[in-house]
Amino acid sequence: MSVRIGLLGCGIVGGATARILEVHAAELQQRAGTAIELRKVAVRSLSKPRPVDLPADMWTTDPWEVVKDPEIDVVVEVIGGIEPAKDLILEAFSNGKHVVTANKELLANLGKEVMDAAEASGKDLLFEASVGGGIPIIRPMKESLAGDRVRRVMGIVNGTTNFILTRMSDTGMTFAEALAEADSLGYTEMDPSADIEGFDAASKLAILSSLAFNARVIAGDVAREGISRVTPADISAAHELGYEVKLLAVAEMDDGAVSARVHPAMLPKTHPLASVRDVYNAVFVEGEQTGELMFFGRGAGGGPTGSAVVGDIVEIARNIRNGARGIGCTCYHSAARIRPMDEAKVRYYVVLSVTDQPGVLASVAGVFASNEVSIASVRQEGAGDEATLMLITHTATEGAHRATFVQLGELSTVRSIMSSMRVEGAPE
């Protein structure tokens, strides 16, 4: 008896999945203990060229045929997006099929509905490819760290923005220039805003934090800022202080509440995440017992993502052979509170243009103090119209920082807040 696969979608990830299933068939059979056989592939157009050469009767333009086919055991959904992916997956479960998906949007927005359907049908839903492409991160979070409490997850989970920031850091080019270069290399989507404005990273962080904290975190719970306002001046200021600028996805659990946010941040060059360059991704995890862990690799692309999909297929095939079921949903802290961004605990780097007169520092320091934001370091530069103050704060709530910024803007001694950026991963 073989385990029979129905594939929904045959683009970059689907094509790589089909190719790996074909080329590695013998090894996969040994690993799964049973043959794995691709039976049906649903695509939108039969005329488009595909990276795999399959018999004509395996192709269909009707994905519903695949999810209803009694000769299919596992449905692999790699079409992405919410609809029709969600309804196809629900139909697959109601027909007693296991599901593998790489669909971060669906999981980050309607994960509960899909998980519940998997539970109700008693079938497996695996999604290693939904975050970090080929990096094994879902399984380690769900299984290996089951003996620990995760306190914090910090990741570089979007390759396009990391490429852009790497180019800005290496060459001093502007955001627009680096974006154009990313575009010319094929690293951007048709609509680049999902990457650039942090939506993609927010979806991935929702999935990661749900697993890390056994809570139910959705994309809408993640506070989000993109990288389009990062300037060469921000980056050179960061370099001067020994920092890099990265688009970070950060999630924390404390006092039974989850805080999750995506934004550009300054990170010390000595931090393991600071050396994650180009389109690479990495997830940094801080466990109570385990301490610091990092998972690094290619976060996108057919080979890495397809290999993660096939790893999930092998696990399901093993489960089928053994009459077992995988772990299922681990979001049992469904009541965990989501902290609003104002309560997030952050540090800031701030550059102020100030008047060059006695008492400036005292007035500025007074505003920080009245909001209970303490200052870690301060440097004054220039004179006259060019006088600037550069400050790094200690940890305080985002709300306290924002109130500070408003009041600084009202001071007669402060001309403008020239720049501000959150600081992560630095010793206090």
Place this chain on the structure above:
Amino acid sequence: MSVRIGLLGCGIVGGATARILEVHAAELQQRAGTAIELRKVAVRSLSKPRPVDLPADMWTTDPWEVVKDPEIDVVVEVIGGIEPAKDLILEAFSNGKHVVTANKELLANLGKEVMDAAEASGKDLLFEASVGGGIPIIRPMKESLAGDRVRRVMGIVNGTTNFILTRMSDTGMTFAEALAEADSLGYTEMDPSADIEGFDAASKLAILSSLAFNARVIAGDVAREGISRVTPADISAAHELGYEVKLLAVAEMDDGAVSARVHPAMLPKTHPLASVRDVYNAVFVEGEQTGELMFFGRGAGGGPTGSAVVGDIVEIARNIRNGARGIGCTCYHSAARIRPMDEAKVRYYVVLSVTDQPGVLASVAGVFASNEVSIASVRQEGAGDEATLMLITHTATEGAHRATFVQLGELSTVRSIMSSMRVEGAPE
């Protein structure tokens, strides 16, 4: 019904395991879907103080009592060493118990015997803690990468030697000085040779390469050189070229044969492993589809290692609840050939003291050429008695390099081979 644990050993790892089981009991129950209960702890001495406070009747000095106890479901072996650990584990399997072990020596030397006993009994044998402490590496290799072919594994898997090399690199101190510092910080064993001479790393590499290549690799198959001969001069030469010196564990699979070796090597500073400092460990994996992956974290210590042990316990508890069994042994390429070190494909950095006369370079280059070792770069420095040649080769077999060194030593133009070190992770 609860899953009942018998613990063999209550030192640093065992103590942390017991403490995590106690402190996290409620969460572990949710994660496993069943209560996990520590029932018996076997120790050598009842009078020694322990990090956990357990009822007097839970302690015993007889480990055989634990492995035979009909009220124990899972035996956790953290005493280490080959005997009596092996016989205790075999006895546990023959009494129908599952086993979790952190014992790298046992697995790397007699893994087959222990795996076979697990298979024969139909019980689980999990060993996440045996390599890389708290870093999830066993499970990702065994499960997540089941959809790919691993070509190469390269790791920093011994914290003591990595600390020593980090200190040498940062300060210019000698090996002996750095060892003394490691000793004063409690980072060394009573007999430091297992770390320093690479035996510990070789055991871990045997386990990693068995998993990566689905082959049977034992500690004795791993070629091994320690770090005691690394000099401050080697390290400063590496720095000049933009390299760091690390004790690397490297395993490769090609043409159906496995090559595995542990030795100091020069690694470009831009390589992700080069920034793994102090007692941290990391494993770098190159998959055919996945590309480059890295797993980074704390390779030792009670918290990290205990957390990995508890993760394994949770997995077994889930399996027991579901009436399922874990994956079992994946070394199905039992006939994979082990390549002798002479066949390993390596690059070398070599420093020669040469006579300062015409034709030296020609004679040296001739020796490399006659052994089919091609030279990637060469630099000549000094004059008279101080004339030196620094060369970096391209990839060739270890045997060809060794033959080259012997013949270089016989040249009248070469005074001595001042230094030689393998180079890894650099573009050809």
